[in-house]
Amino acid sequence: MWGKRAAIIALTSAVAWSANLAYAQDGYKVTPELIEAARKEGTVVFYTATDVAVAEKLGKTFEEEYPGIKVQVERAGSERVFQRIGQELSTGVYNADVVETSDAVHFQMFKKQSWLASGLPEEVIKEWPKEEYDPDGQFAAYRAHLSVIAYRSDMIKEEDAPKGLADLLDPKWKGKMVKAHPGYSGTIMTATYAISKLLGWEYFEKLGKQEVMQVQSSTEPPKKLAQGERPLEADGNEYNVFRLIDDGVPVKIVYATEGTPLTVGNAAILAKAPHPNAAKLFYSFLFSLKAQQLNSDFGGLRSFHPGVKEKAGRTPLKDIKLLMPDVAGQEAELENIKAKYEEYFGT
Amino acid sequence: MASSAYATPFNRGIDFSKPVFILLAAILAVLVLFPLFWLLLYAFTDPARQFTLMNFVKLVSDPAMRRSFGLAIGMAALVGVLACAIATPMAWLVARTDLPYARFVRILVTASFVTPPFLGAIAWEILAAPNSGIFNILYRVLFDRPTDDYLFNIYSFAGLVFAIACYTFPYVFTLVANALDRVPSDLEDASAILGAKWLTTLSRVTLPMVVPAMLAGALIAILQALTMFGSPAILALPAGFHVITTKIWSLFQFPPKLELAAAAAIPLLILTILLLRGQKWILGRKGYTVLGGKSGAPRVTELGKFKPLALLFVFGILCLTVIFPYAALIKTAFTETIDASISWDSFTLKHLNFVLFDFSATRLALFNTLLLGVLTATVCTAISLVVSYLVARKSVMGAGILGVLATAPVAIPGIVLGVGLFLSYANPTFKLYGTLWILLIAFMTIEMPAGYQQLSSAFQGVHPELEEASRILGASRLKALWQITAPMLRTSVVATWCFVFIGTIRELSATILLTTANTKLVSVIIYDLNESGDLGAISVLGLMLMVVSFFVVYIASKMPLGAGRLQPRG
Numbered sequence: 001m002w003g004k005r006a007a008i009i010a011l012t013s014a015v016a017w018s019a020n021l022a023y024a025q026d027g028y029k030v031t032p033e034l035i036e037a038a039r040k041e042g043t044v045v046f047y048t049a050t051d052v053a054v055a056e057k058l059g060k061t062f063e064e065e066y067p068g069i070k071v072q073v074e075r076a077g078s079e080r081v082f083q084r085i086g087q088e089l090s091t092g093v094y095n096a097d098v099v100e101t102s103d104a105v106h107f108q109m110f111k112k113q114s115w116l117a118s119g120l121p122e123e124v125i126k127e128w129p130k131e132e133y134d135p136d137g138q139f140a141a142y143r144a145h146l147s148v149i150a151y152r153s154d155m156i157k158e159e160d161a162p163k164g165l166a167d168l169l170d171p172k173w174k175g176k177m178v179k180a181h182p183g184y185s186g187t188i189m190t191a192t193y194a195i196s197k198l199l200g201w202e203y204f205e206k207l208g209k210q211e212v213m214q215v216q217s218s219t220e221p222p223k224k225l226a227q228g229e230r231p232l233e234a235d236g237n238e239y240n241v242f243r244l245i246d247d248g249v250p251v252k253i254v255y256a257t258e259g260t261p262l263t264v265g266n267a268a269i270l271a272k273a274p275h276p277n278a279a280k281l282f283y284s285f286l287f288s289l290k291a292q293q294l295n296s297d298f299g300g301l302r303s304f305h306p307g308v309k310e311k312a313g314r315t316p317l318k319d320i321k322l323l324m325p326d327v328a329g330q331e332a333e334l335e336n337i338k339a340k341y342e343e344y345f346g347t
Numbered sequence: 348m349a350s351s352a353y354a355t356p357f358n359r360g361i362d363f364s365k366p367v368f369i370l371l372a373a374i375l376a377v378l379v380l381f382p383l384f385w386l387l388l389y390a391f392t393d394p395a396r397q398f399t400l401m402n403f404v405k406l407v408s409d410p411a412m413r414r415s416f417g418l419a420i421g422m423a424a425l426v427g428v429l430a431c432a433i434a435t436p437m438a439w440l441v442a443r444t445d446l447p448y449a450r451f452v453r454i455l456v457t458a459s460f461v462t463p464p465f466l467g468a469i470a471w472e473i474l475a476a477p478n479s480g481i482f483n484i485l486y487r488v489l490f491d492r493p494t495d496d497y498l499f500n501i502y503s504f505a506g507l508v509f510a511i512a513c514y515t516f517p518y519v520f521t522l523v524a525n526a527l528d529r530v531p532s533d534l535e536d537a538s539a540i541l542g543a544k545w546l547t548t549l550s551r552v553t554l555p556m557v558v559p560a561m562l563a564g565a566l567i568a569i570l571q572a573l574t575m576f577g578s579p580a581i582l583a584l585p586a587g588f589h590v591i592t593t594k595i596w597s598l599f600q601f602p603p604k605l606e607l608a609a610a611a612a613i614p615l616l617i618l619t620i621l622l623l624r625g626q627k628w629i630l631g632r633k634g635y636t637v638l639g640g641k642s643g644a645p646r647v648t649e650l651g652k653f654k655p656l657a658l659l660f661v662f663g664i665l666c667l668t669v670i671f672p673y674a675a676l677i678k679t680a681f682t683e684t685i686d687a688s689i690s691w692d693s694f695t696l697k698h699l700n701f702v703l704f705d706f707s708a709t710r711l712a713l714f715n716t717l718l719l720g721v722l723t724a725t726v727c728t729a730i731s732l733v734v735s736y737l738v739a740r741k742s743v744m745g746a747g748i749l750g751v752l753a754t755a756p757v758a759i760p761g762i763v764l765g766v767g768l769f770l771s772y773a774n775p776t777f778k779l780y781g782t783l784w785i786l787l788i789a790f791m792t793i794e795m796p797a798g799y800q801q802l803s804s805a806f807q808g809v810h811p812e813l814e815e816a817s818r819i820l821g822a823s824r825l826k827a828l829w830q831i832t833a834p835m836l837r838t839s840v841v842a843t844w845c846f847v848f849i850g851t852i853r854e855l856s857a858t859i860l861l862t863t864a865n866t867k868l869v870s871v872i873i874y875d876l877n878e879s880g881d882l883g884a885i886s887v888l889g890l891m892l893m894v895v896s897f898f899v900v901y902i903a904s905k906m907p908l909g910a911g912r913l914q915p916r917g
Binding site: 051052075076079083087091093095155175181183184212215216217219220224226228230334343 | 411476477478479494495502583584585586587588589593597599600602603684769778780781860863875878879880881882
């Protein structure tokens, strides 16, 4: 199946293909030898920041595809995953095979520490936009998602709902909003930087006076909406809102007129992975159409795989005004972002 | 001490005091000094490990940091006051009056004691969050208020103080009630015979005798509040303010500032030492020996017409600390969402199913939690008993240092201790990270002060006369401890065991840095689930944990101890 797909891609996207040739490697293939070696190792350990239900489902799908190899899913928030990897590797404990977080800065750090293995799956080299993987082949964009405004449609009428970020400063939303924290959530860190570039810090200074309920993870604001604790989220994961909508919770997404911040979640194989072959096999599975389609259908995540078909009713990325992440700029500004945020929001 | 002069000629057993002292000193030194060493090293150096005071300059010059210190100290002090205000009258009512259902009240107080504060905080979120809180929904429905009106807001400074006091007042209650159980009636009788009214006897005789217990309890409550992480993380952060622990925790966010975090712990260390000094100063001035070889039954005050009022007070407190929160957890465990009304239609076993069958971490975490709880409690109680004996009886030169060592960890917030322990034991030399050993060491270090404080205050109430009698008859020190003192302190020893056991179940802040996939604990799972907002599963897990803990505490209270059981008097 992959061979046929590859042939079609090679024919139809010849331009992108030749551009990618600049990168010396073509990516590794899943060979019978690799599968056999992976099976001998028997386990792959996946440190991930994706919602636990989505990550567990992905693991089960892999286990069905390659019987005899167990996936151990270790889920925590991006910053916690990062902290754990840092703790473990710097003290010589090698537990993790594959790592994935939603903060692109982490992977720059990992790379600087030489903690990542080189080599990407064939599919990434062929299908992914060139700017969505590391030129040295150490990591690639496994998923993307947005940080969105959303509201309870049974508590706020559509015509009253905010249309953009500036509308959130209206006094009528005082005490009505919930938002996640940039010091905890990679998604919100990325979004905060993008919005501060666009609207300046005055925006956050004013938002801080709106008595916003502060939660930590970007998965949390949608759940506070579902509980009815607040009718409006100033930011939060788009994919958790999709999942609520699928569950029948009356929630609606607003793609702000000013733009919606996009966050890229990278994945990589660790250089000292205890199960190197299983890691390679699992890593290539992560970028397969099957896994990417599953992330989209079940998890509400966005994919860079051109073959992924999004569920009807979800606004396609091309129709949304996006604020693209700027990893280098963000990395330089980290301390300032956190200090400013604490100044305006108290934590 | 007079006894040694008599004891020596008859001493048939070998006195193991010295070797035991050396062994204990070594164990405590490793447990305490190792992480403290790392803490100090980081506080006074830069990332290149060169000496600097810059960390402290940064600390003092940061207004956000100063604010978090102020708020934390204010919060802890208020928790201490509130805990004493609730617990002391309650303990007196239960121990010394004819209040009906006193046994039942004690059991319910134990229930709020066993409840981990973070679970209590989550329960209070369910009850008193401004919009989705059950109380506020009821308030709006009953009084026909607009949809954004609310009566309580748990996400506030007052809410935080309240939610922490609910789960720390049992420290004061247990100690004061135990002391009241032990206060001999002779003095009170004397006061009454001399014509004093019951109120005079209460305020001039009974209360002063329980002051040490009340202070010890308040001190534990204050220190608990000061170093607590879970409840502020759940309640203060949404309200938009930091306390010291959450501030220190935020310093571990990317990129981590370990030096600053270590430095931020130093004022906490100094504050704690000052508090302990203060306690010693107050206690040092008076003799408080209340348990001797002879005494009568405790006096019982008749409440008379105040009985309904007293009952209402006790019942009200228990509603707030135990009955309402558990009702909320039970409701959330068995209904679809937290704002669903209670009916057969909304009843569901979905969350129970998820926790028992779908959620793979449940069984392992429960097993690990209980195993570590029992191990820590047993080891800690044994060490504390011997240490507080050696310190109280000054039987070995330099025994005081053991007391200092055993108390020192109280000053280190769990999260910082977690890092210290991580740096100490998760390196290529020890390789303990990822094993239960590092957690056992962590729990022992964290719980040692509680165990030691409990038993040493108990020792202060035991007059050495009976021990001396035993030693005169030829028993060695440790034999006298085992045969005479331990059974006399049975209640305190069991209470200490339970304190420590419960302490390990409550622990979250150090644990969160030290657990891995195979060493998961229930507290960490609950915290993770709270992060993803799954209140139904939290409720099920929390209730399961409580049922099991209660069972363990019940068994512990039935254990015989030492050579014989001390029969209750009266």
